[in-house]
Amino acid sequence: MRVYNFSAGPSMLFEDVLKEAQSSFLDYEGSGMSVTEMSHRAKVYDGIHTECLALFTELMKVPEDYQVLLLQGGASQQFDAIPLNLLTNGKADYVVTGNFANLAYKQAKKYGDIRLAASSEDKTYTYIPKVTKDSFRKDASYVHITSNNTIFGTRWKEFPETDAPLVADVSSEILSREIDVSKFGLLYAGAQKNISAAGLTVVIVRKDLIGHELPICPTMLAYKTQADKNSLYNTPPAFSIYIAMLTLRHLKKMGGISAINKINEEKAALLYDFIDNSTLFKNYVNKEDRSIMNVPFVTGSEELDAKFVKEAAANGLVSIKGHRLVGGMRASIYNAMPVEGVKKLIEFMKKFELENK
Numbered sequence: 263m264r265v266y267n268f269s270a271g272p273s274m275l276f277e278d279v280l281k282e283a284q285s286s287f288l289d290y291e292g293s294g295m296s297v298t299e300m301s302h303r304a305k306v307y308d309g310i311h312t313e314c315l316a317l318f319t320e321l322m323k324v325p326e327d328y329q330v331l332l333l334q335g336g337a338s339q340q341f342d343a344i345p346l347n348l349l350t351n352g353k354a355d356y357v358v359t360g361n362f363a364n365l366a367y368k369q370a371k372k373y374g375d376i377r378l379a380a381s382s383e384d385k386t387y388t389y390i391p392k393v394t395k396d397s398f399r400k401d402a403s404y405v406h407i408t409s410n411n412t413i414f415g416t417r418w419k420e421f422p423e424t425d426a427p428l429v430a431d432v433s434s435e436i437l438s439r440e441i442d443v444s445k446f447g448l449l450y451a452g453a454q455k456n457i458s459a460a461g462l463t464v465v466i467v468r469k470d471l472i473g474h475e476l477p478i479c480p481t482m483l484a485y486k487t488q489a490d491k492n493s494l495y496n497t498p499p500a501f502s503i504y505i506a507m508l509t510l511r512h513l514k515k516m517g518g519i520s521a522i523n524k525i526n527e528e529k530a531a532l533l534y535d536f537i538d539n540s541t542l543f544k545n546y547v548n549k550e551d552r553s554i555m556n557v558p559f560v561t562g563s564e565e566l567d568a569k570f571v572k573e574a575a576a577n578g579l580v581s582i583k584g585h586r587l588v589g590g591m592r593a594s595i596y597n598a599m600p601v602e603g604v605k606k607l608i609e610f611m612k613k614f615e616l617e618n619k
């Protein structure tokens with residue numbers, strides 16, 4: 263029996279995608295082998311690689327002066343790669359809105375003059391700080407934000423205006439809503455939340471920002487290394503790229519990102535509405551900054567929270583325990599979580615609320 267998996271990552275994939283991967287696992291398109299076994303220089307693999315890049319470009323409406331890179335190392339590796347590639351004048355500004363944002367900020371500090379431009383730590387990251395162009399240094403090499411905060415359940419609904427190129431970690435919301443790529447210098451995401459299996463990291467970078475890496479930048483972290491070789495400088499995470507291609511095909515068939523966004527808004531509204539009217543469950547995030555991907559909530563009692571997590575799992579609603587930093591529960595309702603999964607969760611929450619008054 264398939265469960266509804268509310269994990270923050272790795273997380274659910276579309277069932278169609280899994281079935282397609284399963285049916286061609288032993289013999290991909292008459293090659294007589296699995297994608298996990300084939301040479302990344304083979305023509306049959308090239309079809310996957312090329313289609314994956316083309317679909318990213320099409321669905322995210324990536325402008326011509328940007329390049330999509332298919333990398334490894336996770337979003338965490340980009341916490342170093344970004345300063346190593348972009349810190350051309352030694353200064354960058356960071357907005358810290360959660361745990362991953364803070365990690366990105368801390369890593370960057372090794373490489374230059376890194377300024378904390380704004381933070382929401384004062385209220386345990388339950389809101390997105392208000393910033394203006396003046397919040398950032400005009401001569402910064404870039405400004406870094408985390409567009410959706412996976413652990414605390416906030417998101418930047420509107421993105422800040424900046425003079426410097428804006429860089430965003432979009433790991434937990436890529437492909438879930440329309441993002442105007444032209445507003446950014448660089449976007450990056452680990453694949454295991456909304457794209458594919460773990461192992462792939464997608465970077466979308468404005469071409470003029472490629473090739474200015476610091477002298478100490480390792481070859482494998484320099485964007486130019488992979489940009490010059492169409493992300494085939496070395497062996498790519500081929501299977502994860504294949505699953506990404508299938509996910510992108512699926513999204514295209516559904517009507518693209520605007521179509522999935524409507525469904526995501528609907529799912530999030532159902533869940534937040536229920537929580538806001540509940541006498542037991544609470545979400546502490548500033549309403550206008552609420553994420554539509556990660557919904558944290560608590561009962562106010564640690565014992566009840568633990569009981570909820572346990573009973574939810576017994577009912578096929580798994581991995582709903584909150585991050586160890588915040589406790590409570592968190593429902594990650596990424597693209598592949600069907601509306602029925604959210605409805606099932608709400609039904610279960612209602613029942614739990616009645617039984618635990």
Ligand SMILES: *Cc1c(COP(=O)(O)O)cnc(C)c1O
Nearest residue numbers: 336337338362412431433434452
């Ligand atoms: C999951 C996550 C990360 C870490 O991703 P890895 O691929 O495991 O390195 C970083 N940033 C955000 C916003 C995330 O949600």
